[in-house]
Amino acid sequence: MSPYPKHLPADERREATVETVVELAAGQNPSEITTAAIAKRMGLTQGALFRHFPSKDAILQAVMDWVAERLMARLDKAVASHASPLAALEAMFMAHVEFIVEHPGVPRILFGELQRAEETPAKRVAKSLLRSYGERLRALMEQGKQHGELSDDLEVDTAVVLFIGTIQGLVMQSLLAGDVVRMRAQAPAVFAIYRRGIGCAQ
Amino acid sequence: MSPYPKHLPADERREATVETVVELAAGQNPSEITTAAIAKRMGLTQGALFRHFPSKDAILQAVMDWVAERLMARLDKAVASHASPLAALEAMFMAHVEFIVEHPGVPRILFGELQRAEETPAKRVAKSLLRSYGERLRALMEQGKQHGELSDDLEVDTAVVLFIGTIQGLVMQSLLAGDVVRMRAQAPAVFAIYRRGIGCAQ
DNA sequence: TAAGCTAGTAATTAATTACTCACTTTGAGG
DNA sequence: CCTCAAAGTGAGTAATTAATTACTAGCTTA
Numbered sequence: 507m508s509p510y511p512k513h514l515p516a517d518e519r520r521e522a523t524v525e526t527v528v529e530l531a532a533g534q535n536p537s538e539i540t541t542a543a544i545a546k547r548m549g550l551t552q553g554a555l556f557r558h559f560p561s562k563d564a565i566l567q568a569v570m571d572w573v574a575e576r577l578m579a580r581l582d583k584a585v586a587s588h589a590s591p592l593a594a595l596e597a598m599f600m601a602h603v604e605f606i607v608e609h610p611g612v613p614r615i616l617f618g619e620l621q622r623a624e625e626t627p628a629k630r631v632a633k634s635l636l637r638s639y640g641e642r643l644r645a646l647m648e649q650g651k652q653h654g655e656l657s658d659d660l661e662v663d664t665a666v667v668l669f670i671g672t673i674q675g676l677v678m679q680s681l682l683a684g685d686v687v688r689m690r691a692q693a694p695a696v697f698a699i700y701r702r703g704i705g706c707a708q
Numbered sequence: 709m710s711p712y713p714k715h716l717p718a719d720e721r722r723e724a725t726v727e728t729v730v731e732l733a734a735g736q737n738p739s740e741i742t743t744a745a746i747a748k749r750m751g752l753t754q755g756a757l758f759r760h761f762p763s764k765d766a767i768l769q770a771v772m773d774w775v776a777e778r779l780m781a782r783l784d785k786a787v788a789s790h791a792s793p794l795a796a797l798e799a800m801f802m803a804h805v806e807f808i809v810e811h812p813g814v815p816r817i818l819f820g821e822l823q824r825a826e827e828t829p830a831k832r833v834a835k836s837l838l839r840s841y842g843e844r845l846r847a848l849m850e851q852g853k854q855h856g857e858l859s860d861d862l863e864v865d866t867a868v869v870l871f872i873g874t875i876q877g878l879v880m881q882s883l884l885a886g887d888v889v890r891m892r893a894q895a896p897a898v899f900a901i902y903r904r905g906i907g908c909a910q
Numbered sequence: 911t912a913a914g915c916t917a918g919t920a921a922t923t924a925a926t927t928a929c930t931c932a933c934t935t936t937g938a939g940g
Numbered sequence: 941c942c943t944c945a946a947a948g949t950g951a952g953t954a955a956t957t958a959a960t961t962a963c964t965a966g967c968t969t970a
Contacts, residue, residue, distance in 0.1 A: 671877015703905030
């Protein structure tokens with residue numbers, strides 16, 4: 507039995523398509539990924555894709571849905587397994603980094619979607635993802651203040667911006683070095699500086 | 709005399725082209741900027757562009773050169789006008805933010821160029837720009853350690869990653885909010901957290 | 911076995927892209 | 941005023957793109 511059967515049920519083909527796009531995005535600008543390239547990687551003809559998606563935009567939207575669902579699930583799991591808010595923040599940070607190392611195309615897709623001019627469905631999903639992300643961070647930080655782990659006068663919104671930016675910095679560094687895996691090693695030290703910035707002077 | 713003479717000297721036309729691309733990048737993904745769009749914005753036909761540039765890639769490279777030159781000049785000027793390393797770092801941060809507010813397309817161009825798959829000339833310029841940027845940061849931070857403004861055990865390379873990421877976070881936030889100018893107001897608070905993260909516990 | 915459905919192919923479409931070229935216009939200097 | 945090189949025009953090109961089409965192989969089920 508071939509590992510890639512010619513005929514696949516529609517839902518599996520949709521899933522495979524999404525994963526293929528995520529993989530391709532690891533190596534190139536997402537907006538430059540053509541339907542022909544997706545099909546080729548899947549061992550299909552280009553036209554076959556349009557049996558399962560009405561348009562390319564629909565593919566991109568499915569990809570964003572996939573990213574949002576998977577990433578948030580990871581983050582929630584990381585948060586749930588830590589009692590202290592600060593520990594939960596750190597776990598969330600590491601989980602996000604780990605997710606990017608496994609799927610290096612994801613930050614490109616997200617950022618690429620955000621800087622689209624038109625308000626595409628995919629862009630809306632991206633925005634909504636980051637909104638949920640920010641809300642979870644805010645909640646944890648408010649808790650952290652009450653627990654005395656974070657300084658009382660911390661501006662939570664600002665700290666949220668910096669949290670996301672911190673990860674962006676790691677991503678940019680990995681683009682420069684052409685080495686995604688190094689993120690994993692750098693992450694703890696980067697978060698240590700961040701934690702000191704938001705923590706209370708004990 | 710018309711404010712826009714039909715015939716412009718070659719060097720001025722090149723400069724105008726670059727500035728047009730930077731302006732267009734404020735509103736859309738740089739890789740989706742077509743030569744037709746550039747020409748239209750300049751009030752020219754598409755063919756005219758190729759009198760001054762051999763290819764579109766050459767245009768993008770000229771844009772990156774423009775960005776690198778202008779940005780570094782701003783940063784150097786900001787650094788030069790402050791004696792203390794920490795004050796210089798902060799001035800550098802604010803100067804960078806100010807530059808982005810004036811030219812919102814710049815971070816898109818930079819990031820877009822970095823995530824190109826092929827090793828284009830423009831990408832090489834982008835990499836070189838960030839390398840210079842990092843070196844200036846490193847130098848300031850080493851000075852800061854000697855002055856006792858930064859903690860002795862600070863990992864400079866990590867702090868550099870976080871510095872750039874901090875700005876990326878502001879950029880991402882402005883993409884979300886669709887409001888670049890707000891960066892200017894947010895910047896001081898964001899840098900305050902960063903400074904606390906890298907500063908020595910006095 | 912016949913009928914119908916699902917998932918594929920292969921060729922083709924119209925639109926868009928970067929780029930070229932023969933020709934025309936402009937404007938500064940002799 | 942004339943000349944002429946520089947600058948711009950406008951109509952092309954070939955290549956690439958997303959999307960459509962007519963057709964087919966393979967399964968399920970009556």
